[in-house]
Amino acid sequence: MSQPVLEVKQLRKSYGSEVVLEDISFSVPVHTATVFIGSSGSGKSTLLRCINLLDQIDDGSIVLDGEDITAVDADVDKVRRKLGIVFQSFNLFPHMKVIDNITLAPMKVQGISKEIARENAYKLLDRFGLHDKAENYPDRLSGGQQQRVAIIRSIAVAPRLLLLDEITSALDPVLVNEVLSTVRDLKIEGMTMVLATHEMGFAKQVADEVCFLHHGKILEWGTPAQILEAPQQPETKEFLKRVHEAGRL
Amino acid sequence: MSNEIGRPSESDSGAAPYNFGGVWVPSELEIARRAARRTRNTRNSIIAIFSSIVVIGGLALIAVTSPGWKSLSDTFFAWAYGVEVLPKIILGFGTNVTLTLIASTCVAILGLSIALIRTSRSPALAPFRILATLYVDIFRGIPMLLVILLVGFGIPALRIQGLTNNVLVLGTIAVIITYTAYVAEVIRSGILTIHPSQRAAARSLGLSHFQSLRYVVLPQAFRRVTPPLLNDLVALIKDTGLVSILGVTDAVRAAQIASSRSFNYTPYVMAAIIFLLVTIPLTRFTDRTLRRSIERQNATGVA
Structure with missing residues (x-):
């Protein structure tokens, strides 16, 4: 296996005294999709903003294509050219x-x-x-x-890597599907992706790996089948139960 | 593909077909409603016309029949004399126009620069940020007349070689100094109203700080501040009249000379009318721009 497109090592991020992300480590091989699930405020969006260098990290490192993009001498503009990010609120230029x-x-x-x-x-x-x-x-x-x-x-x-930050959260159910099918097409074409989403059905379809984020930590990770159908941790079970009740699974 | 909007055609509607294509005849009730509306509108117009005639005509009648009317109209509305001095006032107004054109160009450039300095975060620009803030604080808080006097009489008093004593140049500089402070603040507020997510989107695409500003932030900011900037332009045009205090022969000064020669104030009224001929259309134009910009903002849907 060649080197992963993205490698995050012991990432830590806090806003003031509030720790938002702690000891986050994962890697994303080429042509795969890693999906982050977890309740609002669990740190999903912050993680994606950190990877895109829109937010400063407090510790750890982020390696893109073998190059440490959080190194002291990293060229931020150059790094961002290799990354694409799509936001919840579209942010098109009006x-x-x-x-x-x-x-x-x-x-x-x-x-x-x-x-x-x-x-x-x-x-x-x-x-x-x-x-x-x-x-x-x-x-x-x-x-x-x-x-x-x-x-x-x-x-x-x-871009080498596409970051998708809850891209369907601002859409009504009818419009969600057209956006998700676009992402599915990209996955088929081999785009490497990191996603944060509340759409569990969609996560199941596109994810190669699912990570459950809880209070800023990766509590559990594995294949979609492992995490979404046979979760081990009580927090994951509780979260999925609530999602199920909300009719999102 | 059908080009019709909304209405289902007869064929794909399960309900009893309704002939939309036929000639629509308004119902009895609708005809009655229309008649009532018409009567009400006519009555309202009659009342509006009648009350306008009574109030405005009454005021005019009081003014014209008052004991002072004769001397008032002789002093302010001596049209024959007004027309006689009109060419000189128009000539002077040329100075106001030139001054406005030069000043507004300089103000636009300087105001934008100061707004950019004040909104920048670069550590190298820190001293300039402090100076720019100080500058805006000072010149936004001083009456423009004082700035004109300070620059117009103060700088020649320095007797420094190479500095101009030309009152027109000094007056223009004073106007530029004052208005740059106003305009810089208007532009800065426009920049600050652009949501940070726009900048984030631009930066995440790999655009540099300067490119984000140039292609994403400033174009949107300018759209938002166009109405207030046009307002400042109207104010600038009439405030150019203040440099007459330095002895610049603009429209105000020309009117002053004409009036002091005859102890008649009609030249002032003429000068006022000339200013209004320019500022009123510009104000209407500003109103229209403002209305359009509000409509555009309201038309923008989610996010």
Whole structure:
């Protein structure tokens, strides 16, 4: 097996005196998806923000493609070019058309010409059935369409690793499916991913590994079948029971 | 594919078919409602017209029949004299326009720079941040007339070689100093209203701090502050009249000269009218821009 795309070692993160993440270690092999589950406030989003260097970590290290991106001399902008992140709240740029949202980073960060960037963007839009939305502004799109555009925007720079932070939490049930099927397509094409989600059914489908995060610690990890169907820890059982009651499984 | 919106066509509706294509005839009730609405509207218009005539006409009548009306109109509304001095006032107004154009350009550039310095986090810029804050605090809190006097009379008093004594230049500088402080604050507030998640999204795509500002934050910030900036432009146009205190022959000064020669105040009224001819359309334009920007913001749905 070749070296993992991402390796997180003994990561620790706190806000003031409140410890949010403690002793987090895991690795993500290429073409696999690691899914983090856990109740709100368990530290899922913080973990993804730390990996993307949007939040500073307090200890430990994060290794991307064999390179320690938390090293003293790491080039933050260069690291972020290898990572894509999709947020819960889409965060599209409202003053730009869909096509310009997608081509901004390829043009300005990677220095690709406008023609080629647009051509690539249209290919992606075609593939995800959003071709006719290219010239629209984000506020003319439904929530599901906006989130799909956000996904396309983050994969347009061909990242090594895609981080998905509860990307369906702001959507109504009907729109959730179109977004999840987009992610499923990416998985099939071999995108390496780290996800935080509340959609257990979806986790079961795309995850190669599921980690249960509880009060900032990875309490239990394993294959989707192990964690979601035969959890060992009482906290995991309790969490899954509550999710089940909420009708999300 | 059907192009119709909303209505189900007869074929795919399980309910008894309803002929939407036929000619719609309003019901008795609707006709009665419309008639009642029409009557009410007519009555409202009549009341509005009548009360306007009574109030405004009454005020005008009181003014015109008052004992002082004759001397008032002779002093302020001597139109023949007003037209006579009009060319000089218009010539002076050219100075106001030039001053506005130069000042607004400089203010835009300097105001943006100061707003950027104040919102930056770079440690190297720390001293500039302190200076910029101090500058804004001071010049936003001093009456502009004082700044004009200080710059216009103070700088020539230094007698430093190479510094200009031209009152027009000094007056323009004073206006720029004051308005830069206002505009910098407007732009800064605009930058601060852009949600941090926008910057996070830009940075996560690999854009540098400067690129995020240039392509993501500033374009949105400017859209939000366009109405208040236009407001400041209207204020700037009329405040250029204040440099007349230094002896600059602008519209105000030209009117002052004309009026002191004849002890008639019509030139002032003429100058006021000229200012209004520019500021009122600009104010209307500002209102429209503001309305549009509110509509645009309301149209923006979730997140």
